[in-house]
Amino acid sequence: MGEIKVLxxxxxASEAAALCRPDLVAAYPITPQSSxxxxxxxxxxxxxxxxxxxxxxxxxSAMSVVQGAAAAGGRVFTAxxxxxxxxxxxxxxxxSTLRLPMVMAISTREMTSPExxxxxxxxxxxVREAGWIQVYCDSNQEIxxxxxxGYRIAEHPDVLIPVNVCYDGFYSSHLTEGVDVPTQKxxxxxxxxxxxxxxxxxxxxxxxLDPMTPxxxxxxxxxxxxxxxxxxxxxxxxxxxxxxxxxGRSYGGMIExxxxxxxxxxxxxxxxxxxxxxxxxxxxxxKGIRAGLIxxxxxxxxxxxxxxxxxxGKKAFCVIDRSVSFGWxxxxxxxxxxxxxxxxxxxxxxxxxIGGLGGADISLKDIHGTIERLEAVxxxxxxxxxxxxxxxD
Amino acid sequence: MSYLDVxxxxxxxxxxxxxxxxxxxxxLILRRVLQIAGPNTIxxxxxxxxAGAGVVGWNYQNGxxxxxxxxxxxxxxxxxxxxxxxxxxxxxxxxxxxxxxGDGGTADAGFQALSAAAERDEKMLYVCYDNEGYMxxxxxxxxxxxxxxxxxxxxxxxxxxxxxxxxxxxxxxLAMHECSYVATxxxxxxxxxxxxxxxxxEASKKGFAYIHAFSPxxxxxxxxxxxxxxxxxxxxxxxxxxxxxxxxxxxxxxxxPSPISVREFVEGIGKFRTLTEKDKDALQELADRxxxxxAALAGMAE
Numbered sequence: 278m279g280e281i282k283v284l285x286x287x288x289x290a291s292e293a294a295a296l297c298r299p300d301l302v303a304a305y306p307i308t309p310q311s312s313x314x315x316x317x318x319x320x321x322x323x324x325x326x327x328x329x330x331x332x333x334x335x336x337x338s339a340m341s342v343v344q345g346a347a348a349a350g351g352r353v354f355t356a357x358x359x360x361x362x363x364x365x366x367x368x369x370x371x372x373s374t375l376r377l378p379m380v381m382a383i384s385t386r387e388m389t390s391p392e393x394x395x396x397x398x399x400x401x402x403x404v405r406e407a408g409w410i411q412v413y414c415d416s417n418q419e420i421x422x423x424x425x426x427g428y429r430i431a432e433h434p435d436v437l438i439p440v441n442v443c444y445d446g447f448y449s450s451h452l453t454e455g456v457d458v459p460t461q462k463x464x465x466x467x468x469x470x471x472x473x474x475x476x477x478x479x480x481x482x483x484x485x486l487d488p489m490t491p492x493x494x495x496x497x498x499x500x501x502x503x504x505x506x507x508x509x510x511x512x513x514x515x516x517x518x519x520x521x522x523x524x525g526r527s528y529g530g531m532i533e534x535x536x537x538x539x540x541x542x543x544x545x546x547x548x549x550x551x552x553x554x555x556x557x558x559x560x561x562x563x564k565g566i567r568a569g570l571i572x573x574x575x576x577x578x579x580x581x582x583x584x585x586x587x588x589x590g591k592k593a594f595c596v597i598d599r600s601v602s603f604g605w606x607x608x609x610x611x612x613x614x615x616x617x618x619x620x621x622x623x624x625x626x627x628x629x630x631i632g633g634l635g636g637a638d639i640s641l642k643d644i645h646g647t648i649e650r651l652e653a654v655x656x657x658x659x660x661x662x663x664x665x666x667x668x669x670d
Numbered sequence: 671m672s673y674l675d676v677x678x679x680x681x682x683x684x685x686x687x688x689x690x691x692x693x694x695x696x697x698l699i700l701r702r703v704l705q706i707a708g709p710n711t712i713x714x715x716x717x718x719x720x721a722g723a724g725v726v727g728w729n730y731q732n733g734x735x736x737x738x739x740x741x742x743x744x745x746x747x748x749x750x751x752x753x754x755x756x757x758x759x760x761x762x763x764x765x766x767x768x769x770x771x772g773d774g775g776t777a778d779a780g781f782q783a784l785s786a787a788a789e790r791d792e793k794m795l796y797v798c799y800d801n802e803g804y805m806x807x808x809x810x811x812x813x814x815x816x817x818x819x820x821x822x823x824x825x826x827x828x829x830x831x832x833x834x835x836x837x838x839x840x841x842x843x844l845a846m847h848e849c850s851y852v853a854t855x856x857x858x859x860x861x862x863x864x865x866x867x868x869x870x871x872e873a874s875k876k877g878f879a880y881i882h883a884f885s886p887x888x889x890x891x892x893x894x895x896x897x898x899x900x901x902x903x904x905x906x907x908x909x910x911x912x913x914x915x916x917x918x919x920x921x922x923x924x925x926x927p928s929p930i931s932v933r934e935f936v937e938g939i940g941k942f943r944t945l946t947e948k949d950k951d952a953l954q955e956l957a958d959r960x961x962x963x964x965a966a967l968a969g970m971a972e
Contacts, residue, residue, distance in 0.1 A: 301755055329755045333748065334786035341745035341783065345752025348739065351759070353752070367742055368749075478737040478753060480710045480765055486739040488727025 279459040286449035289417040289456050290356060290382040290442065291316035293424030295326045296464040297380070300351035303331035303342035305361060308394045309446035310384040313356040336361035340368035340381075347377040348478050348486060352428065352471045354379065358446055359386035359400040366404065372439050373408030374502065375476055375487065378431035380424055381409075383443045384450040385548070385599075387635040395636025396446040398548065402576075402600040402609050408502060410509060411441045411577040415551040417454040420444050422526060425464060429516050432471055436509045438502070445549035445599070447636060459524060467523055506578045513575060531580035533572040534587055536562065540569030542651035543588060545596040545614060547573045550632075550639045554597070557644035566652045573610060581617035588618065593626035593655040595647050595664070599633040607631070607663050626654045632666025639666060673864040680705040683713075685733045690723040693895030695885035695902065696799040697723065698857050700770050703797050703881075704736070706867045711766040712737045712753055716746045716780065718772035719887075720799070722806040744779045746771050747787035747796060754793045763875055767794040772885075773814040774804050777840045788847035791877035795870045799885035802837065809890040813838040816910070817956070818949035819941045821890075826944045836956055841882035842963070845916045850877030853915035856884040858903030862913055862924060873917065884911045892940020901939065908935035909961035910953070914968065923961075923968040932957050 284292060290313050294302070302321075304314035320326040329346075333339045336357050343353035357365060362383060372379065387397030398413075405411055410430060414420045420442060427440035444450065459467075476486055490498070514530035521527035535555050537543060546554040551572045561568040571587050571594075573580070588594060598608020605612050611629035615622045630647050633639040643666040654661055683704035690697040696719045704713060713736060715721050725733035726740035741749040746769045754767040776784055776798040784796065803821050804810040810823040814837045820826050824833040845852040851873035855863040863883070870879040884905055886898040893901055905911040910932060913924040932954040936942035945953075 300759055301752060303752070329759060331751060331755065332790070334782060334789075337744060338748035338751075338783050338786055341742070341748030342752040342755075344745075345741075345749040345754075346756045347752070348749075349753045349756035349760075351752070351756045368745055371742065478712045478739060480712060480736055483709075483732075483735060483737045485727030485732045485734065486737065488732065488740070489721075489724070489729070491729065494730075 279457050279463065281455050282458050283453050284417055284456045285312065285451055285453050286417045286420050286444050287312040287384060287451070288316055289421040290424055291320070292458055293421040294354040294380070295320050296459065296461060297352065297354070297425060297428050297468055298326070299328045299354040301329040301331065301343060301346040302354045303333050303339045304355045304357070305333050305336045305339050307336070307358050307361040309386060309450040310356045310358040310361070310382070313382055313384070317354070336365040337368060340365040340372060343379060344368055344372055344375070344377060347379055348375070348476050350471065350474055350477050352379070354381070356382035356384065358384045359388055362400045362404060363388065366407070369404065370407045374498070376437040376502065377439060377476060378428070378437055378471070378473055379439045380427035380431060381439065381441050382424065383441050384446045385443050386446040393635040396448055396599070397634045397636070398443070398600040401441060401443045405577050409439050409441050409577060410506070410575065411443060412575050413548040413573065414442060414444045414449065415549050415572065417449060417456050418526070419528060420449065421456055421458065422520065422524070422528070425468060426516050426520055428468055430509065430513055432473055433512050434473070436505055436512055437473060437475065438505055438509065443548065448549045463523065467520070510578050510580070528574060531575045532583045532587065533574060535570040535572070537569035537571060537587055539567060541567040541592045542648060542655050543569045543571055543591050543594040544644065544647060544651070545571045545573060545594060545610065547576070547599065547610060550597060550599065550644070553639060553641055554644050557641055557648055560645060561648045566648060568648050576610065576613070579613055579617065584614055584617045585621070588625070591625070593651040595628050595630050595651055597630040597632065597639070597644065597647065599639070601631060624658055626651070626657050626659060626661065628661035628664060630664040630666065637666070673861045676864055677702070677705060680708065683707070683709065683711070683735045684725055688723045688725055688733055690719065691889045693888040693898045694719065695857055695887060695898050696720055696772070696801060699797065699799045699883045699885055700725065702863065703768065703770060703867055706864060707766045707768050707795070707871060709736055710764060711768055713768045713770060714739050714741050714746045714750050716741050716771050716775035717743045717806070718775055719801065719806040720770060720772070743775045745783050746775055746780055747792070748783040750794050751787050751790070751792045758793065763793070766871055766874065769794060769796040771796070771798055772806070773798060773800040773802060773812050777813045777838055785847065788844055788849040788878045788880060791849050793874055793877060795874040795879045795881070797881045797883060798840065799883050800840070801885040801887035801890060803890055805887050805890040814840060817952055818945040820944065821941070831944055831946065839960065841880070844880045844882070849880060851879035851915070851917050854882045854884070854911065854913055856902045856906050856911060856913060858899050858906055859913060866915060869915070869917070890941070893938060904930060904935045908932050909957040910935065912961050912964050914964050921964065921968040923964050923970055926961070
């Protein structure tokens with residue numbers, strides 16, 4: 278049995294990382310992530326963890342140092358946000374394409390400009406094509422649990438893909454909740470020591486890691502990576518079940534569904550807005566609207582099959598994004614849900630909603646307004662105008 | 671042991687069949703460094719001439735007998751920090767962790783990571799083969815390209831005549847990081863070079879060792895392929911490339927017994943073909959100042 282601690286989202290990430298016994302942590306301070314790195318440095322300073330802490334000069338080096346350590350067989354951790362993630366893009370892409378497993382927490386934040394340090398998911402969303410697995414969390418408990426599960430997923434021999442555990446900057450990173458923190462013994466039973474060695478630099482077994490690779494062979498690497506990403510869906514679900522058995526908490530795997538069974542209209546949420554979304558669904562239900570909610574948890578791999586199934590027989594949906602898709606003039610997850618539905622898209626009344634950028638709130642009123650609009654248009658299939666959660670001018 | 675015996679008895683860690691240009695200074699430096707480092711070594715070679723010459727492996731073949739990785743142009747010192755710290759964790763400090771990088775990966779794009787690793791005194795040997803430009807991609811300017819040099823991005827024209835700035839003097843900047851060891855070497859002085867590589871490897875068990883090697887490049891600089899050692903020797907004699915080292919005891923400068931003028935050094939090297947008299951004066955002043963600075967640091971000031 279663990280113990281209930283009052284933790285911010287960032288400290289939940291640090292506690293979880295510490296329990297996973299990383300060999301090496303390299304991180305660089307950036308708002309709103311900094312307290313993740315600070316807490317791990319404190320754990321190392323007080324001897325609570327036996328991990329090398331490398332105080333790097335930027336995120337580019339944070340990802341490069343952990344890459345070197347992983348290429349020497351180590352379990353590694355880092356955390357970042359926004360400009361830091363953008364700065365580390367070069368080694369970030371390489372981590373996944375070297376198929377080196379690790380977990381990186383992203384305390385998501387809007388990208389500059391205009392200058393901002395506040396919440397938004399434009400950072401993590403913008404790198405979703407870089408070959409990492411991405412999961413988005415809506416409670417501090419989920420952050421802790423997913424860092425732990427993240428290592429199991431990433432290090433699974435059929436996966437070998439690094440995992441981003443994403444959560445809303447400030448809303449999750451800085452607000453406290455009660456978090457059930459497992460014991461070290463429980464985690465050691467759940468998460469064995471790392472054993473991946475496909476990319477291990479060692480004079481005892483010399484080889485060239487990543488030689489110049491001709492196109493036809495490179496294509497094979499890409500195809501393998503894509504297949505491992507797709508295959509990860511089942512493994513994610515398996516690990517969710519195994520975690521539930523051991524710790525009594527299940528998150529539903531790729532997506533979570535809330536009151537969707539008999540719903541006509543469905544909102545699709547991601548990360549921290551989900552709690553507000555569930556309240557909005559309850560209020561709508563009390564008013565006689567048959568509303569439900571799907572929480573996107575993993576967006577890489579994208580839960581296409583699960584979404585199709587969850588929306589079967591429904592009349593209308595809205596995907597609420599905390600980021601934008603430049604060029605589509607809608608939220609990126611709306612585009613992806615439509616892609617998942619394919620030809621069936623036109624049988625639904627649907628629209629994209631965008632809110633919460635740069636730390637703006639996504640209120641109960643906002644989401645309730647969305648549900649009422651869905652109810653109003655549910656019998657008129659087709660795409661409706663984008664809904665922006667903006668204050669009136 | 672004489673350096674000749676050292677080299678005679680040390681196995682070459684690099685494949686004989688790499689595709690460096692004839693007379694390449696970089697290849698010579700790479701082979702010597704890894705001969706001394708030996709088989710119990712992990713080497714990182716970022717994008718550049720040596721990676722382009724195939725030592726990181728290509729076409730299903732390896733270019734080395736030891737584990738090698740081509741990291742990013744920007745991150746060799748950070749990547750090897752991770753490798754080095756993991757090996758120390760495993761109790762395998764006997765494994766040499768070595769970087770062999772060009773001046774682009776060292777002085778320009780890779781400089782931030784290098785500076786940080788030197789400041790943290792990470793345990794590795796970092797060797798820069800400085801051929802004063804991006805030679806692998808077609809002789810573009812770098813921050814170590816010397817004043818007046820013709821490169822493909824500082825061409826000769828009526829308005830602008832080659833590079834207009836002095837080179838950045840990286841080894842002294844590294845020495846200011848207070849890391850474990852810094853030295854300059856030239857293939858024209860092989861006994862000095864071998865000694866410093868040995869010393870650098872030893873220092874890399876305690877902290878960051880940096881060796882800056884003069885790397886003559888016949889293809890980019892336009893001189894005859896068999897003149898590389900002479901060009902390197904003239905650079906040292908001109909005081910543009912003084913040979914010095916800095917360890918825990920301080921700076922030591924190798925005396926230059928027969929100095930020549932910068933004008934003599936640049937003679938016959940194609941990249942300096944259009945140097946103006948003013949450029950030559952500026953380069954001479956730089957050489958004088960550089961030598962005097964290092965001499966003063968070494969306590970050898972007049």
